[in-house]
Amino acid sequence: ERKVAQSSKIWDRDKREVLYELHGEEKRTIVDLDNISPHLKNATLAAEDQQFYNHFGFNPATITSSFLRNFGANSKAGGSTITQQFVKNSLLSSEKTYSRKIKELILAIELEAKFEKDEIIEMYLNEIPYGSNAYGAEAAAQTFFAKNAKDLTIAESAALASLPKAPTFYSPYGSNTDRLEDRKNWIIGQMLENHYITQEEHDQAIAEEIAFKVPDAGIIAAHFVTYVQELLEQKYSEELIKEGGFEIITTLDLDLQRHAEKVVEEGVESNK
Numbered sequence: 398e399r400k401v402a403q404s405s406k407i408w409d410r411d412k413r414e415v416l417y418e419l420h421g422e423e424k425r426t427i428v429d430l431d432n433i434s435p436h437l438k439n440a441t442l443a444a445e446d447q448q449f450y451n452h453f454g455f456n457p458a459t460i461t462s463s464f465l466r467n468f469g470a471n472s473k474a475g476g477s478t479i480t481q482q483f484v485k486n487s488l489l490s491s492e493k494t495y496s497r498k499i500k501e502l503i504l505a506i507e508l509e510a511k512f513e514k515d516e517i518i519e520m521y522l523n524e525i526p527y528g529s530n531a532y533g534a535e536a537a538a539q540t541f542f543a544k545n546a547k548d549l550t551i552a553e554s555a556a557l558a559s560l561p562k563a564p565t566f567y568s569p570y571g572s573n574t575d576r577l578e579d580r581k582n583w584i585i586g587q588m589l590e591n592h593y594i595t596q597e598e599h600d601q602a603i604a605e606e607i608a609f610k611v612p613d614a615g616i617i618a619a620h621f622v623t624y625v626q627e628l629l630e631q632k633y634s635e636e637l638i639k640e641g642g643f644e645i646i647t648t649l650d651l652d653l654q655r656h657a658e659k660v661v662e663e664g665v666e667s668n669k
Contacts (some may be wrong), residue, residue: 405643440558528564
């Protein structure tokens, strides 16, 4: 059954201008694994699936523990391998049902039978959403750091690997940058523990101050819009927000917003 998606629009209080359009269109540039920093690959493995090269599509131990948790509580806890995540993102939906999980397992096993491990991780790194409409490693590297994916540092790679778990929550343009920093440092620690980096590289990466690119034009009041997205995703699914055709009228006074931005810009300039 084909779903026809409609983008959702976030407006100012008087509905004069769209602050941002939420849509399912994916910014993506497919690249070979050779053109993705090995640090990003390793950070992703450390964060999402440390047994990737040892399993055949799923990890029986994590599935068993996940099932037991779900059986004892009305939740659908995780436990997905990178192969399963790729299947879910590219072929299935994110609905939390056991029938979808069974399909996911079957397709993950078939995928592992047809492709080499490096082919699967390459597909995954080109598919996964990183937030801000950036899908795949290359688009994410350009969106957040204005550089190619092959040039990412260890710290930048760990920051990007932090995002797929909850792209809006961990967004560097949102209100949870402290949580993003914590997760980034945890991933760097996991990279050390899994022998992807040395102790010296670990210490340098923890100390590195990474600079995220200023959001591109096409978004008005970027921090406010990200905050609105966070509120929406607490109530609705990300898929519904981006494909449900919502008209979201906010409290933002556009005239005051632009006046405030102008005053700040002039103040910064005069303080030089």
